[in-house]
Amino acid sequence: MNEASTPWQRAFRVLVTVGPGGLWLLLFVLLPTLLVLLASFLTRGPYGELTGPWGFHNYAKLLHPVYLEAFAQSLLVGVLATLISALLGYPLAFYIARHPQRDLLLFLLLLPFLTNFLIRVYAWLVLLQREGLVNALLGAFGLGPLILYPSFFAVLLATVYTFLPFFVLPVYASVERLDWQLLEAAYDLGARPVKAFLHAVLPQTYPGLFAGSVLVFIPAMGTFVVADLLGAGRVVLIGNLIQQQFGITRDWAFGAALSVFLMGFVLLSLYLYARLQGERGLKDLV
Amino acid sequence: MRRLLTLHALLVYLFLYLPILVIVALSFNESRRGVRFIGFTLDWYRSLFQDPRVLEYFLNTLLVAFVSTLVATVLGTLLAVGLVRYRFPGKSLLRYLLYIPVVVPDVVMGVSLLLLFALAREVLGFPRLSLFTVILGHITFQVAFVTLVVRSRLLLLDPALEEAARDLGARGWQTFWHVTLPLAWPGVAAGALLALTLSLDDFVVTFFTAGPGATTLPLYIYSSVKLGVSPKVHALSTLIIGLSAFFLALGYALTRRRV
Amino acid sequence: MKRWVILVLVLVLVVVGFLLLRLKPASQVGGTLYFLNWAEYIPKDLLKKFEAETGAKVVLDTFESPEAMLAKLKAGADREFSLVVAPDYYVLQMAREGLIVPLEKGKLKNLANLDPFFLDPPYDPGLQYSVPYLWGTTGLAYREDLVKGPVDSFAVFFDPARQVGPFLLLDEMRETIGAALKYLGYSVNTTDPKALEKAKELLLEAKRRSVGFAGGVEALNRILAGDAALTLAYSGDVLQARQEDERLRYALPKEGGTLWTDALVVLKRGPSQDLAYRFIDFLLEPENAAALAGYTRYATPVAKALPLLPEEMRQDPTVFPPEEVRAKLEYLKDLGPDIALYDQVWTEVKAR
Structure with missing residues (x-):
């Protein structure tokens, strides 16, 4: 062996490779996270600055019905968006995986997804306006016009639209790895199609199904932009509350508490996911 | 069916x-x-091109995307190599930190960076909220993604190749430059591409970290949509x-x- | 293969280098004025004219709600902007919060051009901290073809029986809470917690029937698009939007609306302060004040600019309300620490 391993040289190499990136993470990820945690125990001063006294009062405020309601709405958006994505995305993943032109279909799936996020949300605003396309179509059948925007429905629709590929891709990966012999075996044993699917196919796609659900659920409940643009103040999610505390009412301490709460909730759902999937699951997410 | x-x-x-x-x-x-x-x-396109601000916002967006991607790719690749090859104190802490920008909602990320910059400006007198702070914010989430992508590529590689290079007398940096990097290259490229896309698309972190004159296209689109x-x-x-x-x-x- | 990589690298470096040049602060002779203003509240030509006269560069940033503006400044942006257009009731508050200090009047040669009334306005006695920018009223804007019933009172928002069509709530704390207070018979400046509690209930009920919140310009655009029939709005915004659609109307409610002045303030910690003063002086020149008023369709406080305005604008009661109408309008006042009561109401209304 040559000079490779004196302790000094090893330390030097670690410093060169890990040093800059590690320092960056400490400075711009760890430190801000700690600052948010710290701020969440402080109080809003008369002019919106952070002051003492210390305490848990911001967390106590979270229990106020107003804020619980926003949290419930976020959960509802997250759960419903995940369910709808599953209904739309699960069969689609099968279709793509078994299609001879699957590269092209994947490309077509990703194309709208790679245009700007705001444009995707804006597109729905255009469609759902009172004098927009949907109402024009309804009008042709003598219906409406309906007030489709702003509404919870609009927020949900745009959320699904925005995050659908996050669901399809992991399921697709699972389907690609699928062992179809199991299905044939089930048929050979005389199982009916539904039963054969439930026992031979569905369990094999669990990893993709779970990963897709987490990937839709977390951003869906954490976003504020969709509710901001398509809810116009009538649909208030936890992300909107956070933005309001920092951007309008200047209660940074409470905004920080909301952030810690949201972060905690996300980590909890990831923990549950990891319990279901094992450590590997987390890596699959990325 | x-x-x-x-x-x-x-x-x-x-x-x-x-x-x-x-x-x-x-x-x-x-x-x-x-x-x-x-x-x-074609009137709407004409009025778009006649607005010099739109070009400026476009250039701002490109500037942020290129600079942040460049820095994040270098930092992230090195970090991934370090994480895969060496053992050192604090390694598991870094691994957890890597996941934070990936899983935490971007609003939370935006406000925590805002807090950091506000505090730094108060105590140290810098940085000004500007394109510079936007770039810092973008690098932060990009580094995490680049590192994870490059790391997963490195984990697929055969460590025997590097050992062979060393046995043949290559120095540390020579091994890195001639063996590790070319092998990891698809991961690095994929990570950089992902970082670039994320930066071009980002609205939330930019929204919280931008100052006067630091308007990017997503910010412009947002404020236009807000107006109707x-x-x-x-x-x-x-x-x-x-x-x-x-x-x-x-x-x-x-x-x-x-x- | 290798050559290909090098080519790409060189290309990337050239692009980056070119872009990096942009990071350098603009090396304009006259410096850079960082100006924070409401959206669509100044004509671009006026900024260009100032740039041509001084050799300075103007960087304009806009806001949609004054609460968002103040929050932005308090988050540290007060070091990044030189000059801000703020609602009148924010002037003293900003002074109290240490964002602004008394103006150096010596630097303003054109103050004498102002209407004497504006030299000593109720929101900033003696013009200690601010210079008036434009003034106007807040009232009801509606599209004639979309409402079914008279639009002459705040009841169109607050009385379910008298709702005449889908309405938007203006995303501005003082104006919108003020409208509820007026409807209940209180002053827009009350600090009585009971009155505010009632206003909150009223607003929460109205919010459920509304089609959401919107900023001033946004609300009118949404009415033009047919998403809503009416809203609370600022007079000049309505006149501006009317040029696009004749069916848009403006009315002051019989309970009485508000009268307001937007004011220019120089930030204490902001950059290029001298330029900010020059810009204020520039806006006080009759010709420029007239251009500003003509574009925004708001009334100018610069008396010498009045003769330069088009005849139809001078005669328009929406721009210059007659004396007996003005008597019923109220100024929003700075409330000192009691503003926390309003903050609380607004937080709950917005959150629910």
Whole structure:
């Protein structure tokens, strides 16, 4: 062996490779996270600055019905968006995986997804306006016009639209790895199609199904932009509350508490996911 | 069954493309409002190009994306190599930190960076909220993604190759430069591409970390949308859709040819 | 293969280098004025004219709600902007919060051009901290063809029986809470917690029937697009939007609306302060004040600019309300620490 391993040289190499990136993470990820945690125990001063006294009062405020309601709405958006994505995305993943032109279909799936996020949300605003396309179509059948925007429905629709590929891709990966012999075996044993699917196919796609659900659920409940643009103040999610505390009412301490709460909730759902999937699951997410 | 699946896929693709097609069509519509197509016009594009600010926002967006991607790719690649090759104190802490920007909602990320910058400005007198702080914010989430992508590529590699290089007398940096990096290259490229896309698309972190004059295209789109639906935004959106479609198609064609 | 990589690298470096040049602060002779203003509240030509006269560069940033503006400044942006257009009732508050200090009047040669009334306005006695920018009223904007019934009172928002069509709530704390207070018969400046509690209930009920919140310009655009029939709005914004659609109307409610002045303030910690003063002086020149008023369709406080305005604008009662109408309008006042009561009401209304 040559000079490779004196302790000094090893330390030097670690410093060169890990040093800059590690320092960056400490400075711009760890430190801000700690600052948010710290701020969440402080109080809003008369002019919106952070002051003492210390305490848990911001967390106590979270229990106020107003804020619980926003949290419930976020959960509802997250759960419903995940369910709808599953209904739309699960069969689609099968279709793509078994299609001879699957590269092209994947490309077509990703194309709208790679245009700007705001444009995707804006597109729905255009469609759902009172004098927009949907109402024009309804009008042709003598219906409406309906007030489709702003509404919870609009927020949900745009959320699904925005995050659908996050669901399809992991399921697709699972389907690609699928062992179809199991299905044939089930048929050979005389199982009916539904039963054969439930026992031979569905369990094999669990990893993709779970990963897709987490990937839709977390951003869906954490976003504020969709509710901001398509809810116009009538649909208030936890992300909107956070933005309001920092951007309008200047209660940074409470905004920080909301952030810690949201972060905690996300980590909890990831923990549950990891319990279901094992450590590997987390890596699959990325 | 098969037919049902096809119908379903068709409907989902319609759902994916309808909104975009509507925007593209409306950007050529003479009518300012509503969806009735009354005539073809390029006026909205003309007024877009006559607005010098739009070009400035576009250049700002590119500046942020390129600089942050460059820095994040270098930092992330080195970090991934370090994490895979060496053992050192604090390694598991770094691994957890890497996941934070990936999983935490971007609002939380935005406000925590805002807190950091506000405190730093108060105590140290810098940084000014500007394109510079936006770049810092973007690098932060990009580093995490680049590191994770490159790391997963490195974990697939055969460590015997590096050992062989060392046995043949290569120095540490020579091994890195001539063996590790070329082998990790697809991961590095994929990470950089992902970082670039994330930066171009980011609105939330930019929203919280930008200062005066640091307007990027997403910020401009947001404030225009806030003011109401307008054909000028249709036109801008169509251009962005066209541009991303072009680059995606290019990438698609290139990868197809290699296979 | 290798050459290909090098080519790409060189290309990337060239692009980056070119872009990096942009990071350098603009090396304009006259410096850079960082100006924070409401959206669509100044014509671009006026900024260009100032740039041509001084050799300075103007960087304009806009806001949609004054609460968002103040929050932005308090988050540290007060070091990044030189000059801000603020609602009158914010002037003293900003002074109290240490964002602004008394103006150096010696630097303003054109103050004498102002209407004498504006030299000593109720929101900033003696013009200690601010210079008036434009003034106007807040009232009801509606599209004639979309409402079914008279639009002459705040009841169109607050009385379910008298709702005449889908309405938007203006995303501005003082104006919108003020409208509820007026409807209940209180002053827009009350600090009585009971009155505010009632206003909150009223607003929460109205919010459920509304089609959401919107900023001033946004609300009118949404009415033009047919998403809503009416809203609370600022007079000049309505006149501006009317040029696009004749069916848009403006009315002051019989309970009485508000009268307001937007004011220019120089930030204490902001950059290029001298330029900020020059810009204020520039706006006080009759010709420029007239251009500003003509574009925004708001009334100018610069008396010498009045003769330069088009005849139809001078005669328009929406721009210059007659004396007996003005008597019924109220100024929003700075409330000192009691503003926390309003903050609380607004937080709950917005959150629910």
